[in-house]
Amino acid sequence: MGRDPISDAARDRTSAPRSTHGARMVLAAVAVASVVGCATARADVSTARAAWETISSSTVTTPRPVAKVFFVKGEQFAPRTRVVPPGKTPMRAAVEALLAGPSAGERAAGIDTTLPRGVRLASLTLKGGTATVALTHAQSAATGFDVSLRPARAAQLVYTLTAIPGVKQVLISVNGVNRATFIGAKLAVRGALDKHDLSKPITLPKKPTLVPKGHAPADPRGVQGRLASLRFLPGDAVSGTWNERTRHAVIAFQAWNSLERDGIVGPQTLAALENASPPKPARAPGGRHVEVHREKGVTLLVDSGKVVRALHSSSGARGYETPAGTYSIFRKELNSWSVPYQVWLPHASYFNGGIAFHAYAQVPAHPASHGCVRLPVAEAPMAYKFMAIGTHVTVL
DSSP: OOOOHHHHHHHHHHHSOOSOHHHHHHHHHHHHHGGGOHHHHHHHHHHHHHHHHHHHHHHOOOOOOEEEEEEEETTEEEEEEEEOOTTSOHHHHHHHHHHHOOOHHHHHTTOBOSSOTTOEEEEEEEETTEEEEEEEOTTHHHHTOOTTTOHHHHHHHHHHHHTSTTOOEEEEEETTEEEOEEETTEEEEOSOBOGGGGSOOSSOOOOOOOOOOOOOSSOHHHHHHHHHHTTSSOGGGOOSSOOHHHHHHHHHHHHHTTOOOSSOOOHHHHHHHHHOOOOOOSOOOSSEEEEEETTTTEEEEEETTEEEEEEEOBOBOTTSOOOOEEEEOOEEEEEEEETTTTEEEEEEEEEETTEEEEEESOOOSSOOBSSSEEEETTTHHHHHHHOOTTOEEEEO
8 A cells, every 4th residue: 555645745844854944945845746746756856955055055155355445535535445356466456446546437526536647557565564566657757746746646555555454554666766755744755654654743734924915006994895895805804904815805806706816906906896796696595505606716605695705715726626516514624634635724614525615825816726615814714614514515
């Protein structure tokens, strides 16, 4: 008399080990298949086991190693990760990715690099914690490709390489000449760099001396009073003497009214002062907001649709243009330190990655920064107080 296949299947289920999910999958296949016969069951068991082995092997993956590459945005770093290709070390992959520069999407988001095109990696070695990176550049003399002149270039290399375990310092060679230890804010002594060479200095910078320029035959008190009524100067800046603060206000007024920006109150500027009206913002959302008019070189501080102050400013130079768009203040530092560019950024209010409003001693009548919006030293503290976290910023 034949055996009951269903009873056999039940006994199998009762006595089968339950230690693994894989065993349960195989037994389930046996139980279903036994209804139609043992031969079919044996085939299905083999099929189930093979399927389980396939599933198990496909779900076990080894994560691909990644390297952190330090690009720049504005005056600060903008690190990005890159997958290390098979057959390459993280160290080599990181340097090659750094030299390749940001992707098109990253550049569209304002991320940049200070390393010029045409730089090639000649060799890369690691010994005793010191990575020696040898670079070549066919036109280094013509383009000034020397990390001694561009601290940000050295900073990008140092931070990218020291992010890799085992790398403590970096020796940079350009066309066979070793570069790079900081003396003050300049790379001069040949030697290796580590992050300590790039860290924030303990001593704060001295306040720049404002040197009066552009004396004009006009009455200074009258000019200052008119500039104050037009929001280009505060009332307490009406001193009756020509000074740098007045010159910056004159430049902002000239820029807003499409005059030559020389900071001198000549006949055309005097005539414009007599008939001018306070600047009007391009947009008038409720509350406070800031407008950066890049072409004019004027930043407007706006409250409830009215301009509180119109400030002379300088945005990003060619190749470092301050990206147009709408942003919000998200970080404020009374004395911010730019690691890439080795410079203090007093009264910094960040609104787009490493791009910020900040005080600077040189605010020319043209775009000149690395993407930030420079403000005159005398005006930056007031602008810093005006911009709170969350204040909207429109770059036009």
